[in-house]
Amino acid sequence: MRDTQKHIRIALPVAALALLVALPFLAQLAGQPALVTLATRMMILGLAASALNIALGFGGLISLGHAAFYGVGAYAAGILTTHAAEGTLFLGLIPGSDQLLVNMAAALLASGLAAAIIGALALRTSGIQFIMITLAFAQMLFFFFVALKAYGGDDGLSLRRRNQLFGLNMRDDATFFYVTLVVLLAWLGICARLLHSRFGLILGGIRQSERRMQAVGVDTFRYRWLAFVISGMGAGLAGALMANLGRFVSPDMMHWTTSGELLIMNVLGGAGTILGPAIGAFALIGFEAVLAGWTEHWQIILGPLLVLMVLAFRGGLARIGRRA
Amino acid sequence: MSVLLAIDDLVKNYGGLRVTDHVTLDVLGGEIHALIGPNGAGKSTLIGQIMGEIKPDAGRISLEGHALDALSQAARVRRGLARTFQTPDTLGEYTAQENVAVALLARGAPARDAALYLDRAGLAARAQMRVADLSHGERKQLELAIALATHPRVLLLDEPMAGLGPTESAQMVEILRGLRGEVAMLLVEHDMKAVFALADRISVLVYGAIIASGDAASIQADPLVREAYLGVEEA
Secondary structure, X not given: OHHHHHHHHHHHHHHHHHHHHHHHHHHHHOOOOHHHHHHHHHHHHHHHHHHHHHHHHHOOOOOOOHHHHHHHHHHHHHHHHHHHHHOOEEOOOEEOOOEHHHHHHHHHHHHHHHHHHHHHHHOOOOHHHHHHHHHHHHHHHHHHHHHOHHHOHHHOEEOOOOOEOOOOOOOOHHHHHHHHHHHHHHHHHHHHHXXXXXXXXXXXXXXXXXXXXXXXXOOHHHHHHHHHHHHHHHHHHHHHHHXXXXXXXXXXXXXXXXXXXXXXXXXXXXXXXXXXXXXXXXXXXXXXXXXXXXXXXXXXXXXXXXXXXXXXXXXXXXXXXXXX | OOEEEEEEEEEEXXXXXXXXXXXXXXXXXXXXXXXXXXXXXXHHHHHHHHHOOOOOOEEEEEEOOEEOOOOOHXXXXXXXXXXXXXXXXOOOOOEHHHHHHHHHHHOOOOHHHHHXXXXXXXXXXXXXXXXXXXOHHHHHHHHHHHHHHOOOOEEEEEOOOOOOOHHHHHHHHHHHHHHOOOOEEEEXXXXXXXXXXXXXXXXXXXXXXEEEEEOHHHHHHOHHHHHHXXXXXXX
């Protein structure tokens, strides 16, 4: 019985991966090319939700401000792309770039810096205060970018074309889909390594009992801060990809509702598991897409549906069939 | 034996209530120094202050001559202090082995050494069991294994016998006796049988103040201690 469950737990992700790899071909065959863009969006939000999972699921930090890091990553990529197109310097110093690897690195750096600063302050609180302070910082950044007229302000920033990568045809949605898939898989691989590392074991200990971990000599603030920074960097990476997918960046990406969606994806898929948040992202975006096709009042159906799913699958979709 | 842990004139007030009243106490290398007293005497608060969880209002704490007052709890543990909790505070999602492993990893020691400490605490057979599946007594033993894994010079034991049955208490006494000479201990305990079986010295804390200190015989004979804590036999 246990062997069967183990086989299913391995077979399901492998089958899902095979389906994802084949999706652009299947979408072409079905005459539904928009499915490729939809799946790319799911993967990017899955990456952002998985990034939040490091703070939330591994570290027990309920952040309602991760949209800020997602948006900062998107703006980092968007601003550098704009300067590259205009041939101008960012802040009169930094040349623009239309290279995806450079812009992803910039997104990681910018979002990591934002998370380092916000985390250093927010992690001095806990519980409801932590939730509120992360929300407050995210809203501050939201209004900062609304006011930033040089980069579109409230209207956002349109990008002329997607970033370049190794001479690939990035205009092609299927190519961008595969690039996103590779980034997502790499990120999930990092998460798995992290969870089973010394860092992951200690972070999990802090989530279960901070007092216990302090009593064995762990500087718990340092671990939680590092988890928060890594988590913010992952969200920024997702932002850079989303900026490329839609060739558009706007302050709306930083709105608190985006943070809420990332939290829902974690709860739905299973915070604290490797694949859960990505599964949650696929489920949430999938339901949104299907229901929106039926009725313009899709949110009335989606809300109760999510509540039922969370009640039915406590611990998340990724934990179905696992020992409690 | 030299003084390892020295507490000098420690004071702590909660509003108008003085919970630590000019406490001066030391723990010598290799000894078991028991701290007894009625409930609410301030024993656990004293441990909290020694560990750095609670900030005292006045006084000094030093370990092997080094002042601990400005150090965080993590830094004090790295210096050689460790504690157990009265109510076991273990990591419920982890196995017994993983609980000890995190203490080892925290000080950069290999996780595989966990088996040694579980064995010292009499818990080797339960290494792979999740904490949620351990009995209360086994969790107490696990607390001890975790504390030992930090490689302490002085171990602060907060009521290690609390909630244990006679057999488990006897087992814990044997385990602690096996550690004598290896690690110095400040033993907070209500179980007088265990205290008298283990302690080299006993201090009595009442209303936050040390009212007596000495060996088991002198403490048992002290009329002040008998009146305040041990009880006076009716003539």
